[in-house]
Amino acid sequence: MATQASEQVSAILLISCPDQKGLVHTVTQFIYTNGGNVIDIEQHVDRREGRFFMRVEWDLADFVIPRESLAGAFEKALATPLQMDWQLFYSDIKPRMAIFVSKHDHCLFDLLARYQSHEWDAEIPLVISNHPDLERSATNLGIKFVHIPVTKDNKAEAELQQRELLKQYNIDFIVLARYMQILSDDFIRSYPNQIINIHHSFLPAFPGARPYHSAYERGVKIIGATSHYVTAELDAGPIIEQDVEHVRHTDDVDDLVRKGRDVEKVVLSRAIWRHLNRQVLVYNNRTVVFGN
Amino acid sequence: MATQASEQVSAILLISCPDQKGLVHTVTQFIYTNGGNVIDIEQHVDRREGRFFMRVEWDLADFVIPRESLAGAFEKALATPLQMDWQLFYSDIKPRMAIFVSKHDHCLFDLLARYQSHEWDAEIPLVISNHPDLERSATNLGIKFVHIPVTKDNKAEAELQQRELLKQYNIDFIVLARYMQILSDDFIRSYPNQIINIHHSFLPAFPGARPYHSAYERGVKIIGATSHYVTAELDAGPIIEQDVEHVRHTDDVDDLVRKGRDVEKVVLSRAIWRHLNRQVLVYNNRTVVFGN
Amino acid sequence: MATQASEQVSAILLISCPDQKGLVHTVTQFIYTNGGNVIDIEQHVDRREGRFFMRVEWDLADFVIPRESLAGAFEKALATPLQMDWQLFYSDIKPRMAIFVSKHDHCLFDLLARYQSHEWDAEIPLVISNHPDLERSATNLGIKFVHIPVTKDNKAEAELQQRELLKQYNIDFIVLARYMQILSDDFIRSYPNQIINIHHSFLPAFPGARPYHSAYERGVKIIGATSHYVTAELDAGPIIEQDVEHVRHTDDVDDLVRKGRDVEKVVLSRAIWRHLNRQVLVYNNRTVVFGN
Amino acid sequence: MATQASEQVSAILLISCPDQKGLVHTVTQFIYTNGGNVIDIEQHVDRREGRFFMRVEWDLADFVIPRESLAGAFEKALATPLQMDWQLFYSDIKPRMAIFVSKHDHCLFDLLARYQSHEWDAEIPLVISNHPDLERSATNLGIKFVHIPVTKDNKAEAELQQRELLKQYNIDFIVLARYMQILSDDFIRSYPNQIINIHHSFLPAFPGARPYHSAYERGVKIIGATSHYVTAELDAGPIIEQDVEHVRHTDDVDDLVRKGRDVEKVVLSRAIWRHLNRQVLVYNNRTVVFGN
Structure with missing residues (x-):
C-alpha cells in the first residue's frame, strides 16, 4: 500500500465497536457527504466477540470539516451513538x-x-x-x-x-x-x-x-x-x-x-x-x- | 474467514470498474437500503490503472430484492451508470x-x-x-x-x-x-x-x-x-x-x-x-x- | 539424495558414540579395506555432549563381509572398543x-x-x-x-x-x-x-x-x-x-x-x-x- | 556450526575431483596419520557429473606438518595423483x-x-x-x-x-x-x-x-x-x-x-x-x- 509515500494529506480513522448492521455504510456516508474521498477501507468482524473493526483513510483535499472540529463532529455523529472506541490520525503528522x-x-x-x-x-x-x-x-x-x-x-x-x-x-x-x-x-x-x-x-x-x-x-x-x-x-x-x-x-x-x-x-x-x-x-x- | 462454514445464505458481488469518489458508499448504500446486512467487504484501488475492485458479501435473510430481480436491479441502479464489470454469486449454489x-x-x-x-x-x-x-x-x-x-x-x-x-x-x-x-x-x-x-x-x-x-x-x-x-x-x-x-x-x-x-x-x-x-x-x- | 531411487544394494550404519580422534578414519577404513564403496557419509559432533554421530552408506557390490557376519564383525572390530551405539540397515529390506x-x-x-x-x-x-x-x-x-x-x-x-x-x-x-x-x-x-x-x-x-x-x-x-x-x-x-x-x-x-x-x-x-x-x-x- | 567462534586454529580443505572409491578414507588418513583431529567433514558426490566434493576441517594443535610445507605435501601425496582442484585455508587468517x-x-x-x-x-x-x-x-x-x-x-x-x-x-x-x-x-x-x-x-x-x-x-x-x-x-x-x-x-x-x-x-x-x-x-x- 505504501501509504507513506503519498503526498496528499489524509485522515485515518481506527474504529472498534459492537457489531451491528450498516456500520460500513454509516461511516463511509459520514466521510462522503462531507466531501472526503476514501482512499482505503478495511473492516473486520470478530463474530465470536460480536465486535466490528475498521480502518478507513480518506483524502482531506475536499473534506469540508476542519481538523479542529473533526474529532468533535465524529464523536457526536457516530462514536457516541455507536459506542465506538476510535483513534484519529493525520498523514502529515509524523509519529x-x-x-x-x-x-x-x-x-x-x-x-x-x-x-x-x-x-x-x-x-x-x-x-x-x-x-x-x-x-x-x-x-x-x-x-x-x-x-x-x-x-x-x-x-x-x-x-x-x-x-x-x-x-x-x-x-x-x-x-x-x-x-x-x-x-x-x-x-x-x-x-x-x-x-x-x-x-x-x-x-x-x-x-x-x-x-x-x-x-x-x-x-x-x-x-x-x-x-x-x-x-x-x-x-x-x-x-x-x-x-x-x-x-x-x-x-x-x-x-x-x-x-x-x-x-x-x-x-x-x-x-x-x-x-x-x-x-x-x-x-x-x-x-x-x-x-x- | 471460513466463509463456507456459514449456514446463512449470502450473496457475493465481485466488482471491477473505473475508480471514482464514493464507490464504497454507493454500493453499501444499495445493499443497506434494501435490507442487506454486510458480512464482509473488501476493496482495492489500483492507482496506476485507475481501477476499483470490490468484493462484498451480505446476508440475504432480510434482503428485500428477490434473487430473480437482483441482477437486473443492480445492473440498472449501479453497474450501467458506473461502468462496472461484475459477477454475482449465492453461497448456497455449489460450484x-x-x-x-x-x-x-x-x-x-x-x-x-x-x-x-x-x-x-x-x-x-x-x-x-x-x-x-x-x-x-x-x-x-x-x-x-x-x-x-x-x-x-x-x-x-x-x-x-x-x-x-x-x-x-x-x-x-x-x-x-x-x-x-x-x-x-x-x-x-x-x-x-x-x-x-x-x-x-x-x-x-x-x-x-x-x-x-x-x-x-x-x-x-x-x-x-x-x-x-x-x-x-x-x-x-x-x-x-x-x-x-x-x-x-x-x-x-x-x-x-x-x-x-x-x-x-x-x-x-x-x-x-x-x-x-x-x-x-x-x-x-x-x-x-x-x-x- | 533420493537414496531410495537407487538400484544398487547398500548398507547403512548409524553410529552414536563418545567423541574421539580419528573416528571417521576408523569407520571408513573398516569399510574401505573390506571392499565397500562409500556412497554417502555424514558426521556430526555435539561438542557440549562430547558425542559423535555418523551415518555412512556404502555399496555392497564388492564388499567382502557377508551380511550374516557383518554385525558381528563390526561389533568386535569397532563398536565394542569405541563404545558405539549403532544400527545397521540394508537398502533392499523395506521397512x-x-x-x-x-x-x-x-x-x-x-x-x-x-x-x-x-x-x-x-x-x-x-x-x-x-x-x-x-x-x-x-x-x-x-x-x-x-x-x-x-x-x-x-x-x-x-x-x-x-x-x-x-x-x-x-x-x-x-x-x-x-x-x-x-x-x-x-x-x-x-x-x-x-x-x-x-x-x-x-x-x-x-x-x-x-x-x-x-x-x-x-x-x-x-x-x-x-x-x-x-x-x-x-x-x-x-x-x-x-x-x-x-x-x-x-x-x-x-x-x-x-x-x-x-x-x-x-x-x-x-x-x-x-x-x-x-x-x-x-x-x-x-x-x-x-x-x- | 559457528566455526568462527572457535579459538583453536584449524585448517580447512576444499576439494573437488573425479569421483572414485575410497576418497574420504584417503583424505582422512592423510590428516589422521599426520596428527590432525578432524573437527568437521562433509562430502558430496554429484553422480551425474561423476564428481566428488569435500570440505574437511581439522585442528592443527597436534598436526605435524608445518604450514609452509602443508600445501606441497598435500599436492604431492593426494592432489596430483587424484586430480584434485583444492583450496587450503587457515582459521586464524581473516579474509x-x-x-x-x-x-x-x-x-x-x-x-x-x-x-x-x-x-x-x-x-x-x-x-x-x-x-x-x-x-x-x-x-x-x-x-x-x-x-x-x-x-x-x-x-x-x-x-x-x-x-x-x-x-x-x-x-x-x-x-x-x-x-x-x-x-x-x-x-x-x-x-x-x-x-x-x-x-x-x-x-x-x-x-x-x-x-x-x-x-x-x-x-x-x-x-x-x-x-x-x-x-x-x-x-x-x-x-x-x-x-x-x-x-x-x-x-x-x-x-x-x-x-x-x-x-x-x-x-x-x-x-x-x-x-x-x-x-x-x-x-x-x-x-x-x-x-x-
Missing part, C-alpha cells in the same frame, strides 16, 4: 519514536539504518539505554542518547527520568530494541499499546530469559521472533508480528543466536511499519493488523 | 468442478482427498484424462471418469468430446491437475478465468516443459509452484497463488520432483479455495485475491 | 509401517496417497483405528484395517490386541496419523524411537489438546505442526520435523484448522521420509537429522 | 573484503552493522563507490572510502584504479552491495568466484534491470533475492543463496522494493557467511554449499 536499548546492538543498528534510509515517515529524536556502549550510533545521526543505568534499587527514579525525557521529546511510542530491563506496571499503563517489544522466540514458546538456550535444549527445528505490545504480564501482550527460521542439529546456541538476530530485526521492523501506518487495533489481547 | 489429469497422480489424489474430507463446498462430478490409469481413484468416490485419448491428429475431436461432457455435467470451472496436454485457444476462450492450472515452477522462471530439470541445471536454491488461470499464452496467465521450497546441492532432480509435489499440491488447493470463495478478480493479466 | 488413526482423515489420506504413488520404499500392511469410519480408504488399497475401540476400561486389552497385530504383520514402526488416544508407557517403551506422532502446533507451544483453539486465543500470527518420536511424556519427545504457516486476524479457528491440516500433512510425511531413509539419530531427547 | 556500492544504501548499512557487531571474522578495509553519498557510513567505522565515478568513457581507467586499490588493501573478495555498474569480463576473470553479487529477484526470473517493476507487471505472488558469484554473463553466475517473500495485490512497486530490501540484506549476508566459512565450492556454474 515520534523513542528507542530503549541495552547492549545487544543488532536491532538498534537495523532501526537506525532504516531511519537513515528514510524507510519510515517518523521521527526518532531519542535513544535511552541502561548502558553507555551504543551512544555513538545514535549521536552520529543527530539523535539524543541518554544513559540511564538501572539497578534493583534505582528503578523507580530511573523510570521517572525516562518518563520526563519521553515528555520532553514529545514521544508517541517506544520501541524496546532488545532492552533487557522489565518496565513497571505503572510505566506500561501510561503507554497502552504504545510500547513495542521484540522477543527472541516464537511466543508463547520460550517466554522469559534465554529463549535460544531453551530452544536448543528442546531440540526444536524452527526458531522465531515475536513483536508485541508490552502489557503487565511478561511476554504475554498482543502479538503484532511473528516469523521463524529453520534450524538443524548442526546449529549450536551461537548459531541460533546469529540466525535469530535476522528474524528479530525483520519482525520488529515490520511491527513498527504496521504501527506507523496506523494498521494495528488491539482487542482482548489480540491484534487486528490491517493492510497485509 | 461444479471438473478435473483434467494425465498420469501424474499426486495432485489428483490430493484434490480427491480434500473432496472426500468435505474441505470444499463444491461438487466434483467429473474427471477427464488422456490416460486410463487413474480411473479407480475417481470411481471409488462415485465420480464419473472419462478416458479421452489425445493425439496430434484427434485433438479437435477430443476437445469436442470434452466440451460436451463439461456441458452435460454443468461444469463451472476446470482444474488441470498436471494435465500434460495443451488446450486450444478456442477451448480456453470458452472458459475465461475458469481454468486453473498448476505449473511446477515459480513462474516466470522455467515455463514450459521439464522445469525441475531446468531448475537443477541452473542450480537454484529454491523451487516452487504456480497456480494460474489458463490463457492462450502458455504459462503466462494471471497468477493466483505461488509458493516455494528450499533445496540444496544434495538434492538431485528426483529430489526436486519429490519436494515439488508437495508445493504443487498446496499451491493448487489454495488457488481452488480462493476461486471457490469468489475471492479472485482478474484485470490486465493480474489477479486481485481478496481475503488473504 | 514395514503401521498407521494408527482416529477420525481426522487428512493425514491418513495423505499417507495413503503417497503410498499409492510409490513415493516411499516401504510397506504399509496395517491400519489400526479406534473408529470404523476410515476402513474403506485402507481396504481399497489392499491394506488390512482393524477397528479396535478404546475406552477408559479396555485400554490394556486394546493395546494387547494392537501389539499382537503389530507382531503378526512384522511392523517395524508406527505412525500416529492424528490418533487421539494416549499410548501407555509400556507400549511406548516397546517401540523406542519407532513411533512417529504428528502434533498440530509448533511445539513446545500449545502441547496437549485443542492447540488451534489455544493458538487463536493467544492471537499468534503463525501456526505450525511438529512431528516427533513418542516418549512417555506427552508431546515432549524428540522433534524430527517442524514447519509453520502464517495466519491473520481474519482467520478464525476453522481457518487455523484448515491451514494447519496442510502443514501437518507435509511435516508428518517429511519425518517419515527421514525415518525411512535412516537419517534420524536420537540422543538426549534431541534428534540428529542427516541428509539436508 | 579481507571490499564493498562496492552505488546509491542504494540498505545492503551497505546492513553489512557495516554486522561488521560493527563482530558478526563476521573478517576485515573490511575498503569501500568503493561510483557516488560520494555514502562516504560517512564507511569512514565513521574507520573504513577507507574511495569515490571512483564511472562513466561510459572512463570505465577502463576506473577499473584500473579499483584494481590498484584492491591490491593495495590486500583484498581477498569483493561484495557488490547493489553496485549498479557492470564489471568488465577482464575484471571478473581476475576474481574468479571471489565477487559476490546480490540481485533483487529470484533468478532466473527477472534478470537485468528493474526486476521489481517486472515482478509487479507479471503479477507474481512472491518476490525474492539471489546472491551469486559474478561471471561474465550478467546475472547468470553460480547461485549461493536465495530467499523469497510473499506479496499481494495490495503491494505496489514501492512495497515490493521495501519488502525486497529485507530479503536482499538477509540473502547477501548469508552468502557472505558461507563464503567466509569456506563452505562454497563451484563446479559447472552450480554451487555446493556445505554446512547446512
Whole structure:
C-alpha cells in the first residue's frame, strides 16, 4: 500500500465497536457527504466477540470539516451513538519514536539504518539505554542518547527520568530494541499499546530469559521472533508480528543466536511499519493488523 | 474467514470498474437500503490503472430484492451508470468442478482427498484424462471418469468430446491437475478465468516443459509452484497463488520432483479455495485475491 | 539424495558414540579395506555432549563381509572398543509401517496417497483405528484395517490386541496419523524411537489438546505442526520435523484448522521420509537429522 | 556450526575431483596419520557429473606438518595423483573484503552493522563507490572510502584504479552491495568466484534491470533475492543463496522494493557467511554449499 509515500494529506480513522448492521455504510456516508474521498477501507468482524473493526483513510483535499472540529463532529455523529472506541490520525503528522536499548546492538543498528534510509515517515529524536556502549550510533545521526543505568534499587527514579525525557521529546511510542530491563506496571499503563517489544522466540514458546538456550535444549527445528505490545504480564501482550527460521542439529546456541538476530530485526521492523501506518487495533489481547 | 462454514445464505458481488469518489458508499448504500446486512467487504484501488475492485458479501435473510430481480436491479441502479464489470454469486449454489489429469497422480489424489474430507463446498462430478490409469481413484468416490485419448491428429475431436461432457455435467470451472496436454485457444476462450492450472515452477522462471530439470541445471536454491488461470499464452496467465521450497546441492532432480509435489499440491488447493470463495478478480493479466 | 531411487544394494550404519580422534578414519577404513564403496557419509559432533554421530552408506557390490557376519564383525572390530551405539540397515529390506488413526482423515489420506504413488520404499500392511469410519480408504488399497475401540476400561486389552497385530504383520514402526488416544508407557517403551506422532502446533507451544483453539486465543500470527518420536511424556519427545504457516486476524479457528491440516500433512510425511531413509539419530531427547 | 567462534586454529580443505572409491578414507588418513583431529567433514558426490566434493576441517594443535610445507605435501601425496582442484585455508587468517556500492544504501548499512557487531571474522578495509553519498557510513567505522565515478568513457581507467586499490588493501573478495555498474569480463576473470553479487529477484526470473517493476507487471505472488558469484554473463553466475517473500495485490512497486530490501540484506549476508566459512565450492556454474 505504501501509504507513506503519498503526498496528499489524509485522515485515518481506527474504529472498534459492537457489531451491528450498516456500520460500513454509516461511516463511509459520514466521510462522503462531507466531501472526503476514501482512499482505503478495511473492516473486520470478530463474530465470536460480536465486535466490528475498521480502518478507513480518506483524502482531506475536499473534506469540508476542519481538523479542529473533526474529532468533535465524529464523536457526536457516530462514536457516541455507536459506542465506538476510535483513534484519529493525520498523514502529515509524523509519529515520534523513542528507542530503549541495552547492549545487544543488532536491532538498534537495523532501526537506525532504516531511519537513515528514510524507510519510515517518523521521527526518532531519542535513544535511552541502561548502558553507555551504543551512544555513538545514535549521536552520529543527530539523535539524543541518554544513559540511564538501572539497578534493583534505582528503578523507580530511573523510570521517572525516562518518563520526563519521553515528555520532553514529545514521544508517541517506544520501541524496546532488545532492552533487557522489565518496565513497571505503572510505566506500561501510561503507554497502552504504545510500547513495542521484540522477543527472541516464537511466543508463547520460550517466554522469559534465554529463549535460544531453551530452544536448543528442546531440540526444536524452527526458531522465531515475536513483536508485541508490552502489557503487565511478561511476554504475554498482543502479538503484532511473528516469523521463524529453520534450524538443524548442526546449529549450536551461537548459531541460533546469529540466525535469530535476522528474524528479530525483520519482525520488529515490520511491527513498527504496521504501527506507523496506523494498521494495528488491539482487542482482548489480540491484534487486528490491517493492510497485509 | 471460513466463509463456507456459514449456514446463512449470502450473496457475493465481485466488482471491477473505473475508480471514482464514493464507490464504497454507493454500493453499501444499495445493499443497506434494501435490507442487506454486510458480512464482509473488501476493496482495492489500483492507482496506476485507475481501477476499483470490490468484493462484498451480505446476508440475504432480510434482503428485500428477490434473487430473480437482483441482477437486473443492480445492473440498472449501479453497474450501467458506473461502468462496472461484475459477477454475482449465492453461497448456497455449489460450484461444479471438473478435473483434467494425465498420469501424474499426486495432485489428483490430493484434490480427491480434500473432496472426500468435505474441505470444499463444491461438487466434483467429473474427471477427464488422456490416460486410463487413474480411473479407480475417481470411481471409488462415485465420480464419473472419462478416458479421452489425445493425439496430434484427434485433438479437435477430443476437445469436442470434452466440451460436451463439461456441458452435460454443468461444469463451472476446470482444474488441470498436471494435465500434460495443451488446450486450444478456442477451448480456453470458452472458459475465461475458469481454468486453473498448476505449473511446477515459480513462474516466470522455467515455463514450459521439464522445469525441475531446468531448475537443477541452473542450480537454484529454491523451487516452487504456480497456480494460474489458463490463457492462450502458455504459462503466462494471471497468477493466483505461488509458493516455494528450499533445496540444496544434495538434492538431485528426483529430489526436486519429490519436494515439488508437495508445493504443487498446496499451491493448487489454495488457488481452488480462493476461486471457490469468489475471492479472485482478474484485470490486465493480474489477479486481485481478496481475503488473504 | 533420493537414496531410495537407487538400484544398487547398500548398507547403512548409524553410529552414536563418545567423541574421539580419528573416528571417521576408523569407520571408513573398516569399510574401505573390506571392499565397500562409500556412497554417502555424514558426521556430526555435539561438542557440549562430547558425542559423535555418523551415518555412512556404502555399496555392497564388492564388499567382502557377508551380511550374516557383518554385525558381528563390526561389533568386535569397532563398536565394542569405541563404545558405539549403532544400527545397521540394508537398502533392499523395506521397512514395514503401521498407521494408527482416529477420525481426522487428512493425514491418513495423505499417507495413503503417497503410498499409492510409490513415493516411499516401504510397506504399509496395517491400519489400526479406534473408529470404523476410515476402513474403506485402507481396504481399497489392499491394506488390512482393524477397528479396535478404546475406552477408559479396555485400554490394556486394546493395546494387547494392537501389539499382537503389530507382531503378526512384522511392523517395524508406527505412525500416529492424528490418533487421539494416549499410548501407555509400556507400549511406548516397546517401540523406542519407532513411533512417529504428528502434533498440530509448533511445539513446545500449545502441547496437549485443542492447540488451534489455544493458538487463536493467544492471537499468534503463525501456526505450525511438529512431528516427533513418542516418549512417555506427552508431546515432549524428540522433534524430527517442524514447519509453520502464517495466519491473520481474519482467520478464525476453522481457518487455523484448515491451514494447519496442510502443514501437518507435509511435516508428518517429511519425518517419515527421514525415518525411512535412516537419517534420524536420537540422543538426549534431541534428534540428529542427516541428509539436508 | 559457528566455526568462527572457535579459538583453536584449524585448517580447512576444499576439494573437488573425479569421483572414485575410497576418497574420504584417503583424505582422512592423510590428516589422521599426520596428527590432525578432524573437527568437521562433509562430502558430496554429484553422480551425474561423476564428481566428488569435500570440505574437511581439522585442528592443527597436534598436526605435524608445518604450514609452509602443508600445501606441497598435500599436492604431492593426494592432489596430483587424484586430480584434485583444492583450496587450503587457515582459521586464524581473516579474509579481507571490499564493498562496492552505488546509491542504494540498505545492503551497505546492513553489512557495516554486522561488521560493527563482530558478526563476521573478517576485515573490511575498503569501500568503493561510483557516488560520494555514502562516504560517512564507511569512514565513521574507520573504513577507507574511495569515490571512483564511472562513466561510459572512463570505465577502463576506473577499473584500473579499483584494481590498484584492491591490491593495495590486500583484498581477498569483493561484495557488490547493489553496485549498479557492470564489471568488465577482464575484471571478473581476475576474481574468479571471489565477487559476490546480490540481485533483487529470484533468478532466473527477472534478470537485468528493474526486476521489481517486472515482478509487479507479471503479477507474481512472491518476490525474492539471489546472491551469486559474478561471471561474465550478467546475472547468470553460480547461485549461493536465495530467499523469497510473499506479496499481494495490495503491494505496489514501492512495497515490493521495501519488502525486497529485507530479503536482499538477509540473502547477501548469508552468502557472505558461507563464503567466509569456506563452505562454497563451484563446479559447472552450480554451487555446493556445505554446512547446512
